Amino acid sequence: MSFTSTPVVSLRDVAIYQDVNTILSSVNFDITKGEFVYLVGRTGSGKSSLLKTLYADLPLLTGHGAVADFKLTKLPRRQVPYLRRKIGIIFQDFQLLMDRSVAENLTFVLRATGWKDKSKVKQRISEVLMRVGLDAAASKMPHQLSGGEQQRIVIARALLNEPMILFADEPTGNLDPMVADEIMSLFLEINNSGTAVLMATHNYEIINRYPKRVLKCADGKVLDSQVQEFTLMNGF
């Protein structure tokens, strides 16, 4: 019997582009099921571009890549929604629909991903809100919530379809340090229950407090703390 399982993310000799510009090249790494990985690098080093390629917002044109059992190379557009159901995406700017309640924001995503049964929708919403500690917030409007609470709703939204991995692009960037720490604890809790996390961050304090594997974008390459030592100083 084999105990090895397919990685959630696997990149081989991948290049990442923005238009005609090569942002990163010779990218090779795997992320295994349930792993927590930081993604660091100076502003403009390619973190967001890498994440966008992983969630198929940018096409994978060079090399081989797979995420949640979907091959990214030549991924047909119609497959993208199916890939997105297996992953959760969390941005720094919350991207909640501000004119809809929390429950309506979450219902919107469930409907868009094929949930039809009203009682199941209601139950799933209450489960994810409970998970992020905001079970009383369903009927609130986003503007009635603090920044940290809004970020929790975004995390709840990302959890709706029980993703294999969360891609988070600076999820604590706009939050004050104490709230950022609470959000980080929530990510760790989610990770402990089996969801892999790839988190882009500039938050050196958080990395120090919760040391994990680090991928670093630098000079057009991705360094991997599992493969080589590198410094996290100098603005990453």
Ligand SMILES: Nc1ncnc2c1ncn2[C@@H]1O[C@H](COP(=O)(O)OP(=O)(O)OP(=O)(O)O)[C@@H](O)[C@H]1O
């Ligand atoms: N939509 C775009 N079109 C063209 N070039 C882009 C686009 N988005 C980003 N770039 C360029 O790609 C490079 C990498 O940017 P990217 O946003 O991936 O970096 P980052 O490491 O995420 O930066 P930050 O920490 O500031 O978010 C930069 O040179 C940037 O100017």
